Structures are given as C-alpha cells and as structure tokens.
Amino acid sequence: MEPSRTRRVLVTAAALLAAVPAAVFATTPTDPAQAAVPPTPPGWSLRWSDDFTGPAGTQPSAANWIFDLGHGYPGGPANWGTGEVQNYTDSTRNIALDGAGNLRITALRDGAGTWTSSRIETRRADFRPPAGGKVAIESRIRLPDVTGQAALGYWPAFWALGSPYRGNYWNWPGIGEFDIMENVNGLNSVWGVLHCGVNPGGPCDETSGIGNSRACPGASCQSAFHTYRFEWDESVSPQQFRWYVDGQRFHSVSQNQFDAGTWNNMTSHAGYFVLLNLAVGGAFPDALAGKTPTPATVPGHSMVVDYVAVWTTGTTPPTTTRPDNPGWDAYAEIQAEQATARSGGVLENASEGGQAIGKLKNGDSLRFADVRFGSATARQFLARAASGATGGVSGLVEVRLNSPTAPPAGSFAIAGTGGWQSWRTVPANISGITGTHDVYVTFTSGQPAAYVSLNWVKFAA
Known part of the structure; x- marks a missing residue:
C-alpha cells in the first residue's frame, strides 16, 4: 500500500485460478478466535509469531511491533502514497488487544469528520526463505463486519515490504511488496498483489501490480475469520510466490516472469517486514466506488486479527555477516x-x-x-x-x-x-x-x- 498507487479491478471471481489445496495451516473460517498460533507441521520451523494474548485494552507488544503514525513516514510520500484520509494513531481506541486473543484495529470518525485508525509493522525485517527453502507468512483475520454503502472507504490489509524501504521511502516498488490480503468497501473478496520494478509501468504494471482476487471460501470475508497466507518458495525452479486463503491457492507469480535485475532487487536484500493496517479512503477503494469515504460510511468497525506467524522450511543457511543472511x-x-x-x-x-x-x-x-x-x-x-x-x-x-x-x-x-x-x-x-x-x-x-x-x-x- 505504498507510494502513488492507483488500483483497478484485477479480476472477477469467475475468472480466478482453480482453487488448489495446499499444505497450509488453514482453519475453519467460522471458528472463533483461537488465541494461539496453530501447531507447526513436521519439517517447518516457527521463526516468529504473535498471538495477541494479553489484557483487554492494552497495546500490542512493543518488542514485536512499531507504530506508524500520522499521514506518512517522515520525509516520505504524503498520505502514505495512496491517498488515504485517516490519521494513524497509537490510541487504544484505535488499536488494542481484546483480552480474547485478538488484536482489534478500529476506524473512527469524530464530530468534525476526521477519521483515525492504526497501522503497525514488525520490528523484524528479515523474513525470507533459507537458501533453497521456503518462507510462509500467515495471519487469521476477520475483516470489518460492514458492507454496502456503510463500508465505502474501508481498506484493511495484511502485507509485507522489502527491508530497504525503511529509512528510504522513495525506492518503492523496486524493493518489493507482497499484499497478502487486501479488501475494500466491504466486498466479499480477497486480493493478493505483487508490486515490483519501476513506477509507472514496468514488469509489475505499476501502479496496479500483478494481482488476483477471489471470494472468501464459505462464509464471507466480513462475517467470519479466514486464514490468509503467502509463500516464497526457493525450493523449485523457477522460484515462486504463492497466495492462499483458507488453504486454497488463488494467485501465483514465477521468477521467469521477470528480468534478473527486477527479481534480484526484490529478493536479494535482508528480507521483509510485515504490516497490518486499516486504512480509510484512498486510491484502491476510490477506484471501485468513486470518492470515499462518504457521509454514509459508518465508523467504529474493526479488523480483528487472531495471530500473525512466520514459518520456514528447508536448508538453514550458514551464519554469516551477509545482509541477506543475518547472523x-x-x-x-x-x-x-x-x-x-x-x-x-x-x-x-x-x-x-x-x-x-x-x-x-x-x-x-x-x-x-x-x-x-x-x-x-x-x-x-x-x-x-x-x-x-x-x-x-x-x-x-x-x-x-x-x-x-x-x-x-x-x-x-x-x-x-x-x-x-x-x-x-x-x-x-x-x-x-x-x-x-x-x-x-x-x-x-x-x-x-x-x-x-x-x-x-x-x-x-
């Protein structure tokens, strides 16, 4: 969700890839919050996680998360580069644990019409596969339970940015961005998108990116929890990026779709950091519904996050001082x-x-x-x-x-x-x-x- 992006409808659900079962840690979408990260299957290792267990009304762990505040990074693009209208805060009115194993990010509007919400990113920025292996980044989320005119402008997201973006807010999209889950305007649809290369145009057709979408399986994205997962697989040739919802693959991108320079720019650095946010207004929701939010948009709805976890499998690289292989x-x-x-x-x-x-x-x-x-x-x-x-x-x-x-x-x-x-x-x-x-x-x-x-x-x- 970074600089100067506009969006278009990527595909309709009828034109999606066939749902492909995957060996992922999916959960039944109508389950209540688990308050725990799923067990790690054989052959995988849990590298990082947060299950948001803690007293109701408290902030997420400062050891795990950094708050992004205001309308943009200092020295970076205005309105986060996407035209969002909300002011991000660290107020527990906008972001807090609920005491039942969830993180709630809530979009609010005050009497003057000013919207507030929250955005956080992991302190760690080294999420990538071990050499010849795979990394999986996963979260179980219930999207804001609002639809129709009342939902116009809601833009929840679970995504990852390349680590070189920190401190240099003008190297997007070359450093890579994986939109693991995006949703707008209360639609029953999940979008998965890759951003890369140059803007505008380039191999990722910026500012749209290379994406796909589908309806959430079973219950709607807004009425139940669903598991959203991204995999970066170096164990196959060509290497692949894959997107899943509830264990069903709906998007994939292969290394051979890109020139070597583009691929290296987004895969040869230290890794990625993970973000969670609930935006209001901006290029993506506006592209589908006209200018948002509108007077009919209803504040007070929350993106509810059960857990975030990162797993890896495959060869563990030797400990060195290379930036792409920390230790x-x-x-x-x-x-x-x-x-x-x-x-x-x-x-x-x-x-x-x-x-x-x-x-x-x-x-x-x-x-x-x-x-x-x-x-x-x-x-x-x-x-x-x-x-x-x-x-x-x-x-x-x-x-x-x-x-x-x-x-x-x-x-x-x-x-x-x-x-x-x-x-x-x-x-x-x-x-x-x-x-x-x-x-x-x-x-x-x-x-x-x-x-x-x-x-x-x-x-x-």
Whole structure:
C-alpha cells in the first residue's frame, strides 16, 4: 500500500485460478478466535509469531511491533502514497488487544469528520526463505463486519515490504511488496498483489501490480475469520510466490516472469517486514466506488486479527555477516547498514568507505539478529560514530539484549564530533555477555534532533 498507487479491478471471481489445496495451516473460517498460533507441521520451523494474548485494552507488544503514525513516514510520500484520509494513531481506541486473543484495529470518525485508525509493522525485517527453502507468512483475520454503502472507504490489509524501504521511502516498488490480503468497501473478496520494478509501468504494471482476487471460501470475508497466507518458495525452479486463503491457492507469480535485475532487487536484500493496517479512503477503494469515504460510511468497525506467524522450511543457511543472511560475530565489525531491522535514520555513504546509518535520533533503533558471543565474556562495546549535532544536542547510544525495551547492558553519550562524517571509535563498558543474542542498539535523547551516525559496532572481551 505504498507510494502513488492507483488500483483497478484485477479480476472477477469467475475468472480466478482453480482453487488448489495446499499444505497450509488453514482453519475453519467460522471458528472463533483461537488465541494461539496453530501447531507447526513436521519439517517447518516457527521463526516468529504473535498471538495477541494479553489484557483487554492494552497495546500490542512493543518488542514485536512499531507504530506508524500520522499521514506518512517522515520525509516520505504524503498520505502514505495512496491517498488515504485517516490519521494513524497509537490510541487504544484505535488499536488494542481484546483480552480474547485478538488484536482489534478500529476506524473512527469524530464530530468534525476526521477519521483515525492504526497501522503497525514488525520490528523484524528479515523474513525470507533459507537458501533453497521456503518462507510462509500467515495471519487469521476477520475483516470489518460492514458492507454496502456503510463500508465505502474501508481498506484493511495484511502485507509485507522489502527491508530497504525503511529509512528510504522513495525506492518503492523496486524493493518489493507482497499484499497478502487486501479488501475494500466491504466486498466479499480477497486480493493478493505483487508490486515490483519501476513506477509507472514496468514488469509489475505499476501502479496496479500483478494481482488476483477471489471470494472468501464459505462464509464471507466480513462475517467470519479466514486464514490468509503467502509463500516464497526457493525450493523449485523457477522460484515462486504463492497466495492462499483458507488453504486454497488463488494467485501465483514465477521468477521467469521477470528480468534478473527486477527479481534480484526484490529478493536479494535482508528480507521483509510485515504490516497490518486499516486504512480509510484512498486510491484502491476510490477506484471501485468513486470518492470515499462518504457521509454514509459508518465508523467504529474493526479488523480483528487472531495471530500473525512466520514459518520456514528447508536448508538453514550458514551464519554469516551477509545482509541477506543475518547472523553476526560479536568480535568483528558489524556494519550498521546491514542491520537485520532498523527504525529511523537514513542510509548514506561514509567518507571512510562503505555506507553508514546517518542522523539517528531519540527513539530510533537497530537490531542485529543472532549475535554470537560464544563462551568468552564481552565486557566492552565499541562503535564507529560521528555527530554533526549543534551545540546542546546530545544523546546516548545504548546496547540492549533480545528486546528494544530491555534494560541497557551498557551505553555511551555522544555530542558533536565536528561533523556527520567526522568518525571516531567510542568505547563503552558493558555487563558481561556470553552466548547468542539479538542485539539492539537504541538511541535516547532529551532533544528531538538527530545526534549521531553509526558506521559499525563490535564487542571486545
């Protein structure tokens, strides 16, 4: 659902691919919420999940999710590039657990006619198949239970964006987008779409993308839960992307439909992050119904999410420091630009060679998956850092283990170093670390301005 997309009706249900049974973890669509992720079948491994278990009225896990706020990413396209009218918030009126194992994202309209809703994305941005294997991204969702004129403008979605989009909001669609489930205007239809290449036109016919749609099996998309799943399969040649609803395949795209450059641009990076959102208005619903929402559109309906899960199967790749194959030696230089996931900062060239993550500020973070400390005890953290912050602007660079909200294992303060390319190696003492951990480098400041750039980090005994 990213920059400058307009939509058209992709196909009618009568012209869809034949429903093909798949070895997926489908559930009966009329089941109530399960409050749990389905069991993992033999041969697969559960890599990440959230079953949204927690007290009613609380936000989803901050360790798993990032809130997208307002009308666009800072420095990115207005209205999320799609013409949506709602303001995204982190208010529990718009997004909250319901206490029964569900996440509810609710679209609201105030007395002045202003719409609000919510959008979240996974902190992890490394979802991809192991070499020669498969990855499956799945969610069980009940769409807003509203149809007809009252539903005009509702646009729920479950989708994934290529990790290089973070911090560079103008490289769409080349980095890839998988729309696993989209629905508009309360229609009993699920759309699956691939976005790639260049905009407009290109191999994915942007801004429409390559897509297909079908009615939800059995009960309508709005009246029951359905399981929506996407698979990226590297175990076959040519490789394939496949879309399913309740275990029935309704869309597929093959590697041989694209030139090598287009395919590599969307498959050779670190992976994808997953998003859930309920938009109101915008290019897709407008394309099917004229300008939306309308005065007849009824607020207060929710997209209800039972779980999100990511599984992989196949060969597990060796642990290296390649950006498309995360895993790190704690005692070697870990390049900042190869972070498994990043929130904030900008990718830029470094004066001393290579690339760096520039202009990090309060609340930003970098995540490095599976950093291996081994049996030796690391007692020092070192970072190659620079700062062009003005006088009075400073902040902390912190190391946390396994969660961005865990207590810091160590930190150092930094202010202006003489410029954003004036690099220096800054050490910090840390509590002893052994074993293997996800390492988060977080940034905390009392001022909103950017205060540090990072080229690399590493640890020492």
